[in-house]
Amino acid sequence: MIAAALLTASTSPGGIAAGEPGGPPLALACAKALVCAHEGTQVVDRALVVVRDGRIESVGDSRTSAPPAGAELVDLGAHWLVPGFIDLHSHVGGDLGINDMVFQANPELRVSTAVVPLNANLERALAAGVTTILFIPGSGTNCGGQGILLKTAGRSYDEMVVRDPGSLKIAQADNPARWGYGMGRGMMNWTIREFCSRGRAYANAWTEFERGAGPEPERDLKFDVFRELYAGRTQISTHTQVYQVVYNTLRILRQELGLPVYIDHGEFDAFLLGEMARELGVAGILGPRSISTQVKSRGVDHDGKVVGLAAAWQENGLVEIGFNTDAPVVPAEELPLQAAMGAHYGYDDSQLGTLRGLTIVPARTAGIDARVGSIEVGKDADLLAVRGDPVDPRTGIECVWVGGRKVYEAREGRRLW
Template structure:
């Protein structure tokens, strides 16, 4: 079994422990942490003296692989904008592991992402949590499906008003989502009846199967919502159907922070390192993640890559810290909080025995402008620094 020992690093576990010492990797898992660990035979050793060792960063909302940034329509697989309700779409079928964005992620210390459909449809399809290193998507995936994308506000209105079909209003968006969830409840009930009466088993419906995972709380709705009123509509519907919900973007979340905290829904905030490209972003602020966190909302920070380049995830968190978010909370927003919101905290987000060996050795704290990820390790393998095709190392 492959063994790798990281020695003499400042290890910040994101699990309540920070110390100067060692971390042992056996195979793809963390095997031990402590001071002056014994070096097993046939172990590769990395000296991390003067460096900070952190869990790999996690981008809790992006479109890496499914929206290939150097292409035009050839690599744009965000939305199947021919029908406003497409729950049967699966991100895994549109992800290209050779997208340059995966390499950029690794160069920025991002070792895992949630990637999925865009926000052109009321119901867009399911997304996945996956590693950022690998050749085959199926082997990179950690959780599939990891959530069902839904969208409120301007995007679905814009797409379908141009097609002269529903939804042309916010009311229409909410109505279509409600009907989709009702249809899933009916489908579920018919399947249950079919257990005792085979004649009542309905014809198989892949879209309703995806929606059933939501109403059975196997996966959450992941709601694109910028404005405060759209956020509350998403919550209203989630409460009506008693389903789990993650608020994505949450641009005006600071306006209703106490209410969100009381209701208990997590928020994945961003992209913040961008311009105000539409009316819904008029109150965009790097203060929002900190306001939400201080109110008691569990917060992750996203890039929405390629809106903000994915390698700038630590910069986004650093700017939230600069705007008033607690430093440790900003770091949690791109590590353990993100893992918990994505339902993969048993494997990712912190450095603990038995978890995946996904970690980064930083030259200094990643919130420093001069910080560089000296080594990026995924599943126990050193995947960065990397070289270009001409053999010249990439600058971190």
């Protein structure tokens, strides 16, 4: 049995378990591995996945591949292996001990100061297979500050951090309209264009200095993040929903300013912009709403129909589609249910789209696909042992490894989700 096999895990002379950095190799044999690579083979039947020093060393067929010398072999039986899930919109990575509503735009604010390892929300997320999150500020202003990409299983901040800054959070429309004296959408568009234009000028000045073509600029913490953005080392995650608002996201941030950006939410009738988003290379990370109904007060008219948002974006030409929870709006542990809802309401899942929307799509969107998002050689061994289709709500997560370390096992009496 899987539980019995895992309970007899071998360790190094220093007490380090197999698969962890410094420990012996770990070989996981399973009925199949859903690889979720960006291109190429997606499924390996009777797979053997070897983990060494926290990373994936090889992925092969257990009928023709042997574990390396000194490895611990764990037979997962009929279980499958899949990559750990990634949620690019989460507010549960720590406490809310930050004030992201001081100014209308706060690009210098860092949510990293609020990270709390091993908090209960992360433990439940981990039990549901969520191994990486983007912990971000709120949407009460046009720019709440910088988010941070975290592993959910780290015992300390240093163990958790994947990248800081994980994103720059920009918000449009209704939520920031409540800030201060109240703002209309024209005012918000002006604000976003103005501070991002200043950020672009700041980043360009540093680029010229580094090329030896200009003087050294005075450092300004408010705009430092734009150096990361224009170097392609982070992205803008945008709280943006209805057609008009998403259109301005695409027009101002992507077309005019050339910033790396993705759609966060993408609700109501925004799916009509699917082709435009695809042409601009903008992904849609959808949620927490999975459906859109008729809201004529917002100018949304679906002729009385209930529209599945993931399906509608897909039908309108968008390819890179992922899912989020906006936790705690939807609990973090319900991330796979968000994908299941997409399929239930018409999203074509014939090419593993829902699972890819939890793994390689958000990894590529956030620029962390060299480390996570698929079961490929060299990547972090963030792995889930599941009893079947991982997006089916009836499927249980049996074991979770993060960086080669077993961090969760749903033995009898310990299942958290």
